[in-house]
Amino acid sequence: MLLVMHAPRIDLFEWLLQNAPNATYNLAFSNIYGLTVEEYQKYTDFTLPKNFDLGSNAQYGAHELKETLSVMYNCTPDNIVTTTGASEANFLVFSSLLSQGDEFIIEQPGYQPMWLTPEMLGARRINWPRKFENKFRVDSETLSSLITEKTKLVVLTNLHNPSGVLTNQQTIKTIAEIAEEGGAYVLVDEIFLDGSYSKKPSCFGIPNVLVTSSATKIYGLGGHHTGWIIAPEGIAAQCQRMKAHTTGASSSISEIMTAHLLKNARDEVIKRFQKHATTNRVVVKKWMTQHKDLLKWVEPDGGIVCFPKYSLNVPSVVLCKHLFEAQKILVNPGAYFNSEGFIRLSFGGDKETLQSGLEALTNGLQDVHRNHHS
Ligand SMILES: Cc1ncc(COP(=O)(O)O)c(C=O)c1O
Numbered sequence: 001m002l003l004v005m006h007a008p009r010i011d012l013f014e015w016l017l018q019n020a021p022n023a024t025y026n027l028a029f030s031n032i033y034g035l036t037v038e039e040y041q042k043y044t045d046f047t048l049p050k051n052f053d054l055g056s057n058a059q060y061g062a063h064e065l066k067e068t069l070s071v072m073y074n075c076t077p078d079n080i081v082t083t084t085g086a087s088e089a090n091f092l093v094f095s096s097l098l099s100q101g102d103e104f105i106i107e108q109p110g111y112q113p114m115w116l117t118p119e120m121l122g123a124r125r126i127n128w129p130r131k132f133e134n135k136f137r138v139d140s141e142t143l144s145s146l147i148t149e150k151t152k153l154v155v156l157t158n159l160h161n162p163s164g165v166l167t168n169q170q171t172i173k174t175i176a177e178i179a180e181e182g183g184a185y186v187l188v189d190e191i192f193l194d195g196s197y198s199k200k201p202s203c204f205g206i207p208n209v210l211v212t213s214s215a216t217k218i219y220g221l222g223g224h225h226t227g228w229i230i231a232p233e234g235i236a237a238q239c240q241r242m243k244a245h246t247t248g249a250s251s252s253i254s255e256i257m258t259a260h261l262l263k264n265a266r267d268e269v270i271k272r273f274q275k276h277a278t279t280n281r282v283v284v285k286k287w288m289t290q291h292k293d294l295l296k297w298v299e300p301d302g303g304i305v306c307f308p309k310y311s312l313n314v315p316s317v318v319l320c321k322h323l324f325e326a327q328k329i330l331v332n333p334g335a336y337f338n339s340e341g342f343i344r345l346s347f348g349g350d351k352e353t354l355q356s357g358l359e360a361l362t363n364g365l366q367d368v369h370r371n372h373h374s
Pocket of ligand 1: 030084085086087088111157161189191213214215216225226227
C-alpha cells in the first residue's frame with residue numbers, strides 16, 4: 001500500500017507567523033532575545049578562522065559539538081545525533097520509533113507538533129492529561145492505565161510547554177519504569193530545562209529515556225538552529241540513519257559556534273537568561289495577583305511561558321483573535337495546546353513591552369467580560 005503523507009496544519013505556528021509582524025505587544029514567543037555577535041564573542045572569544053572551509057560538511061555532527069555534548073550529558077558520541085533544531089530532533093525520533101498503527105502517549109496540554117507529527121506518520125495518539133487542578137503535574141498512575149501492547153513511545157516536555165512546570169527526576173524514573181514494562185521508550189524534550197529557576201540535570205541516563213533539545217530558546221542562538229538527540233546507542237543509530245532522509249547534514253558553522261558557546265559560557269548564558277526571566281516573572285506574578293478575578297495560574301518553575309486559566313466563558317481562539325484585533329496583543333489560544341479556557345502567555349521580551357502589554361491585556365479581558373455580560 002502506498003502511504004501518502006500530507007502535512008497537517010500546525011495552528012500554533014500559523015497563528016504566530018501570521019500575526020507577530022503586526023503585534024504591538026508580542027506576548028507569544030517562547031525564546032529569549034538573541035545574542036549579538038559582539039555578545040557572542042565576549043562569551044566565547046571565538047571567531048571563525050579566515051581559512052575556514054565553507055564547503056565543509058559534517059554528516060555525523062561537528063566533532064566540537066559532539067565533544068561538548070558528551071561532557072554535558074555524560075555520554076559518548078555514539079549517543080548523540082546533531083540536528084537542525086529540536087524540531088528535526090523530535091521528527092527523527094518519531095519517524096524512527098513509530099510505524100503505522102503504533103500508539104504513542106502524549107501529555108495534554110502539549111506542544112502541537114509533538115502529536116501532529118507522529119499522527120502524520122500514521123501513529124495513534126493517546127492523551128495523557130496534566131490537569132490545572134493538579135498544578136499541571138504528570139500523573140504516573142494514569143500512565144499505567146493508558147499503556148497497551150501497541151504503545152511504543154511516551155512523550156513529554158520538561159519544562160512543560162505550555163505551563164513551565166518542572167517534572168522531577170524521580171517522577172521521570174517512575175514513568176520510564178512503567179513505560180519499559182510496557183515495552184515503550186520515553187521521549188523527554190528538554191528544550192526549556194536550562195531555563196529552570198534552579199539548575200536541573202538532564203534525565204538522560206535514566207534507562208529507557210531519550211532526550212531532545214536545542215540552543216534556540218534559552219541561549220539566544222535561534223538563528224543557528226542547532227539541536228540534538230541524546231539516546232541509547234541503538235536508537236541514536238536509527239535516528240542518524242533517518243537523518244539521511246531529512247537534512248543529511250546540519251550546518252557545520254552553526255554547530256561549531258554553538259559548541260564554543262556551550263563549552264565556554266554555558267553557565268553565564270544561562271545567567272543572562274535567568275536575570276531577564278526573573279525580572280519579567282516578578283512583573284507577571286504581580287499582575288496575576290492583582291487580576292485573580294480574570295485569570296488564575298500555576299506559577300512556572302522556570303522558562304518564560306505560563307498557561308493561565310481565564311474566567312471568561314469564551315473559546316480561546318475567539319478571545320485571542322479579539323485581543324489581537326482590538327489591542328494588538330499577541331497571546332496564544334489554549335486550544336492550540338489542546339486545552340480550552342487557557343491562554344499561553346510569554347514573558348521573554350523586554351520589560352517595558354511586557355508591562356504595557358499586560359495593561360492592555362487587562363483592558364482587553366475586561367472589555368470582553370463587559371460585552372459578554374451586557
Ligand atoms: C517543546 C518544544 N520543542 C521543540 C521546539 C522547536 O525547537 P527548535 O526551535 O529548536 O526547532 C519548540 C519550540 O517552541 C518547543 O516548544
